[in-house]
Amino acid sequence: VNITEVVAVRAPDSGLPLERRPRTDFPTYIGPATHLAEERARLSALTWEHFDARMMGATIGAELSGIDLTGDLPPSAVDEIASAVADYKVVFFRGQAFTPAQHVAFARNFGELEVHPFIPSNTEEPELVRFEKDADTTGYENQWHHDVTWRECPSKATILRAIQVPDVGGDTLFADMYAAYEVLHADVKAEIDDLEAIHDWAQAFGRRGTLDPARMAEMRERYPEATHPAVCTHELTGRPYLYLNRTFINRFVGQTRPESVDRLDRICRMTDTPEYQCRFHWEPDSVAFWDNRAVQHLACSDYWPETRVMERASIVGERPRR
Template identity: 45%
Template sequence: MNAETATAEQAAPAIIRSGVRKTSFTIDPISPMIGAEVGRIDLTMPLDDDQYAALRAALLEHKLLVFRDQDITPRQHVDFAHRFGDLEIHPVFPHHPEHPELVLLGGDHTTAARENVYHTDVSWRARPSMGSVLRCVECPTVGGDTLWVNMAAAYARLPQTVRESIDGLVGVHDLLPAFGTRMTDDERTARRAAYPPVMHPVVRTHPETQERILYVNEAFTTHLANFVEKNDVRVGFDFRLAEMDILQYLFRQAAIPEYQVRLKWRPNTIAFWDNRATQHYAIQDYFPARRRMMRATIIGEVPV
């Protein structure tokens, strides 16, 4: 083992083990790095305190929880997500007509969906998401899988020199580059006033596990606010091109397969993930088949 590998392993996030053992459901890891399937649980029933505590601990440990065969109503979907925190109303996606906390995702046979980019949900908010709860309503027979990425592992396994170079950098996150094409000029003006760009640390600290997490994504992070303060600049291209180079390098970390898990959806499959510590990518390989989803998003904390 060389010095760099040893340093990366020492920086690897600690595993968070649940101390709650009064629940009857099972938790089976899906991959070594991220994800677990939860069995013997019925989400049509409200969570009791022990179930809630055990699921929250499992979420912190595995970062993605998968529940199969959960034929829940939209009201039950909202109630389950709300158990973990207040829910947001998304300003762009269409909403369920009776439950505005649920966004409706997916294209149809004429329009392909466009979630196929590595991202963290609503990182353009001053208080981005703590987690998301996504249910498959209608899935293609083949295709339409989703990837999730452990971004704590992505940070921990960066070369030491890179970790040192990005320490203290701040990323700018913006709603409009990803969603602006869905809007009219007047809508873009209104959304810019309501949701100006926000700044978050490139490396954030998880508020519950204290893990260090690489927190930039190619959907919403547009540039670095303080690159020049942290790096030597001789002439203009040292500033702009070097900034873009390091940001592109950090974006590419999400695409490393060793940090990922891939989920094949079935109707009434639910995925619940920790948005603070993950990115995800919805694979668009199924058009013109349909994939319809509903998502509730739990409001999180200001990243530090």
């Protein structure tokens, strides 16, 4: 059911003002998410040789058990984990007591690792980004986003490990961007399929006064704005997915930032649908491995003043394509 139609029909009876919004307002939906059924059935039928899988969401998320990631894995296990990430979009492991070197070694099974130029790394392994939040250093990651979309070639996947977590709070949510795109009406798809967005690291890293002007100019030269399609085709699955986020996008090509903000907000609302999401509660030595192209994530900032320490390895990807 189109929520616009519900508003138009029910508003007179409710005493509220009648409101009709054009289809381009990217309405959300109520009622059964029937478009998820085929993918849910496909995922439910999957079987694996090297681990067991328990699905967590209708089309996204599975907890994998019965495998130790800290040692050397046979190529068949590496390939199967990669397949599971492509299928479930994000997979989770418990009880993986990585050393930093083991974390990096595991991640390198899946490709070249990036070094983040703005976020401090683990001193032992420069490829590991360390997120350490406490009463004095609070979290700002509680907004839906893909990682590092400001790069010309953003990371294709992320492997995040929990080192210290609060007893309550600090969960991470993940959203399926295939499903978010699939639910859109054909005329809405036609409106956004050819859009391109300009991504800028300064949207996140240049607004908090963390860089002096000289450093800002240096980083601007090294990392200019990147332009990516609003709707991309996944290089492995061939499926289209939404590739937009409020964290790093400055504007759409051919539009000013004020003109872009409203449209960006309306499209990004598709991430808010619980039917496209899963939620993971961390324990020490938990690991999440997700596809950074087809998945957005959000880290809940609900644990202050407790401490939350995480380390992340990111795998270099290709330039997103329409």
